[in-house]
Amino acid sequence: xxHKLKNFFKINLSVNETYFLFLSPSILLILTAFFIVLIIxxxxxxxxxxxxxxxxxxxxxxxxxxxxxxxxTKKEISGIKNFIENRKDYNSYLTALNEVAGLLKxxxxxxxxxxxxxxxxxxxxxxxxxxxxxxxxxxxxxxxEIKLLKDNTKENYENLKKIMTITNHVTxxxxxxxxxxxxxxxxxxxxxxxxxxxxKATGSEIQAIGNIKNAxxxxxxxxxRLEETSKEIKKLVSTIxxxxxxxxxxxxxxxxxxxxxxxxxxxxxxxxxxxxxLAETATKATAEMTDFLTKTEQLTKQAINVISKQSKIEEAIxxxxxxxxxxxxxxxxxxxxxNLLSDLFVKINENKIDGDLLKTLSIKxxxxxxxxxxxxxxxxxxxxxxxxxxKKIISEVKEVNLESEKTILH
Amino acid sequence: MSLEITEAIAGSVTILKxxxxxxxSTSSILEENIxxxxxxxxxxxxxxxxxxxxxxxxxxxxxxxxxxxARDSGGDIKxxxxxxxxxxxxxxLEFDALIDAFPTVEEAIKSYGS
Numbered sequence: 001x002x003h004k005l006k007n008f009f010k011i012n013l014s015v016n017e018t019y020f021l022f023l024s025p026s027i028l029l030i031l032t033a034f035f036i037v038l039i040i041x042x043x044x045x046x047x048x049x050x051x052x053x054x055x056x057x058x059x060x061x062x063x064x065x066x067x068x069x070x071x072x073t074k075k076e077i078s079g080i081k082n083f084i085e086n087r088k089d090y091n092s093y094l095t096a097l098n099e100v101a102g103l104l105k106x107x108x109x110x111x112x113x114x115x116x117x118x119x120x121x122x123x124x125x126x127x128x129x130x131x132x133x134x135x136x137x138x139x140x141x142x143x144x145e146i147k148l149l150k151d152n153t154k155e156n157y158e159n160l161k162k163i164m165t166i167t168n169h170v171t172x173x174x175x176x177x178x179x180x181x182x183x184x185x186x187x188x189x190x191x192x193x194x195x196x197x198x199x200k201a202t203g204s205e206i207q208a209i210g211n212i213k214n215a216x217x218x219x220x221x222x223x224x225r226l227e228e229t230s231k232e233i234k235k236l237v238s239t240i241x242x243x244x245x246x247x248x249x250x251x252x253x254x255x256x257x258x259x260x261x262x263x264x265x266x267x268x269x270x271x272x273x274x275x276x277x278l279a280e281t282a283t284k285a286t287a288e289m290t291d292f293l294t295k296t297e298q299l300t301k302q303a304i305n306v307i308s309k310q311s312k313i314e315e316a317i318x319x320x321x322x323x324x325x326x327x328x329x330x331x332x333x334x335x336x337x338x339n340l341l342s343d344l345f346v347k348i349n350e351n352k353i354d355g356d357l358l359k360t361l362s363i364k365x366x367x368x369x370x371x372x373x374x375x376x377x378x379x380x381x382x383x384x385x386x387x388x389x390x391k392k393i394i395s396e397v398k399e400v401n402l403e404s405e406k407t408i409l410h
Numbered sequence: 411m412s413l414e415i416t417e418a419i420a421g422s423v424t425i426l427k428x429x430x431x432x433x434x435s436t437s438s439i440l441e442e443n444i445x446x447x448x449x450x451x452x453x454x455x456x457x458x459x460x461x462x463x464x465x466x467x468x469x470x471x472x473x474x475x476x477x478x479x480a481r482d483s484g485g486d487i488k489x490x491x492x493x494x495x496x497x498x499x500x501x502x503l504e505f506d507a508l509i510d511a512f513p514t515v516e517e518a519i520k521s522y523g524s
Contacts, residue, residue: 183484196502203503206467210474219476296432317471324467325433 011070012077021066023024026058118404128398132390138389146383150376157369164362171355178348185341192338195331202324209317216313223303230296237289244282251276411437413462420456423522424466425515427458432469441472444487448476453485456518460491465499473509486510490518 004017013021033054037047251272258269413436414429424447432440447455459465466498477487489511492500500506512518 146504199502200504202467202503203470203508206471206503207474207508211478213471214475214478318468321434321467321471328467328502331502332499 009067011066011069012074013066013070017069018066021069022059022062025061025065026055029054029058029061056371088128115408118408122401122404122408125397125400129394129401131396132394136387136390136394139390140382143383143387145379146376146380150373150380153369153372153376157366157373160362160366160369164359164366167355167362171352171359174348174352174355178352180343181341181348185338185345188334188338188341192331192334195327195334198327199331205320206324209320212290213314213317219303223300226299227300227304230293230300234290234293234297235291237286240282241286241290244279244286248279248283250274252280412436415439415443417443419452420519423454423519424452424482425456425458425519427461429461431464431466432462432472433466434468437466437468437472440469441475444472444476449482451483452475453483454482454522455480455485455487456490456515456522457464457487458490458515459496460493462496463493465496465520466514470503470505474505477509486522488512488518488521490515 003015006013006015011018030051033047033050036042042050065370160356254275255269258265258272261268412430413432416427416429416522418427422483426440426443426447426456428440430436444455473487480487487509489500489509491514492511497511500511510518510521
């Protein structure tokens with residue numbers, strides 16, 4: 001029955017809760033009726049009425065209590081339900097908030113990153129600015145350097161032109177020198193050839209002088225020996241003269257003795273006469289020989305005198321030798337000069353070739369320098385243009401930096 | 411300038427080694443040595459000129475003067491080890507047709523053997 005009532009009245013409370021709520025005021029009022037009956041002396045009717053009244057009030061109160069509690073409970077449940085519902089929304093809100101917080105955090109992080117990036121950008125742009133400034137300075141230096149280089153190149157160009165003029169002059173002089181040296185060389189060669197012939201003659205001369213010297217030495221020996229032989233012959237002639245003298249005396253004595261002997265000594269006198277005549281002839285021959293030997297001695301003495309002057313001959317030979325040496329020196333010097341001239345001729349020809357090459361190279365360098373000057377003008381223009389661009393970059397970078405700093409501050 | 415001459419014997423050959431310039435002032439030293447050596451009967455002579463940087467006409471004259479004497483006695487005078495500068499003069503004077511010259515003493519000695 002309670003269940004039915006519960007369902008009829010759509011009470012959400014449990015059976016026990018319903019009993020407890022329904023019966024609690026009824027029991028309390030019944031107990032209150034008992035207490036009143038006990039305290040106040042009443043009639044049975046009064047008592048019944050009181051009991052009925054209390055029971056009715058109790059039942060009514062119980063019903064109301066059930067009703068209000070149920071209603072309250074329903075309200076509470078509804079509130080809880082709402083709360084739960086609201087809780088769900090709150091969770092969504094929280095989630096949303098969390099998401100927002102997350103987004104904010106991300107935003108913060110990203111913002112920080114952005115700031116960091118911006119700072120990096122500022123730093124980098126600052127670096128770029130500094131580098132651009134350095135580039136600008138370098139460009140300025142480069143510009144000046146190019147200008148200097150251009151001036152130098154122009155100077156080199158002018159110098160090269162002078163060098164070319166000098167080279168042409170030198171080449172011409174070298175040509176002349178080569179021609180002159182060739183002529184001189186030919187003449188010197190003729191001289192050398194003549195001198196070589198002369199050298200052969202000098203050799204023959206030395207040879208002849210050597211032979212003369214040898215002959216003189218041998219002559220000295222011969223003359224010395226001749227002097228000695230003459231002396232010996234003179235001794236012999238003296239002996240012969242002595243013997244002849246004695247023989248003459250002997251023949252005279254023999255003649256005297258033959259005359260004293262008369263007829264018997266006639267033939268002996270003839271022999272003595274012959275011996276005397278022989279002695280006279282011998283005396284005459286000895287005198288002639290003595291005379292000859294005296295003359296030979298005189299000649300030998302003269303020869304010895306001449307040989308004694310051998311030192312003078314040697315001096316004369318020395319003079320000839322010195323002349324030969326001088327001549328040989330001249331020949332050798334001429335040969336050396338000839339060789340030097342040949343070398344010089346070769347070198348001048350080489351230099352001439354070098355000069356021609358130098359001339360060709362100079363023309364090429366001249367052309368290149370002309371191109372270089374034009375290129376430098378172009379380069380100067382480009383550097384000037386790049387310098388303007390660099391200045392713009394610096395200005396723009398400064399602006400970017402300022403914008404970035406502003407962004408960071410915000 | 412002085413000239414030093416040392417003598418060495420190799421069998422029947424006498425080697426005279428010169429050291430120093432041979433010019434008018436020193437050629438007499440060479441002459442004396444050659445004369446003395448030939449007079450001693452040592453007529454096969456080799457003059458080692460390795461240490462002589464210069465030979466003047468007087469020096470060449472000495473060789474020529476005693477060459478005939480040495481040859482007449484059955485010997486000879488041969489030159490060895492001339493330095494290039496000296497050899498040039500030797501050739502210039504055309505003494506190569508007159509006197510035998512060798513790059514080394516050994517070759518000069520061998521030439522006597524042959």
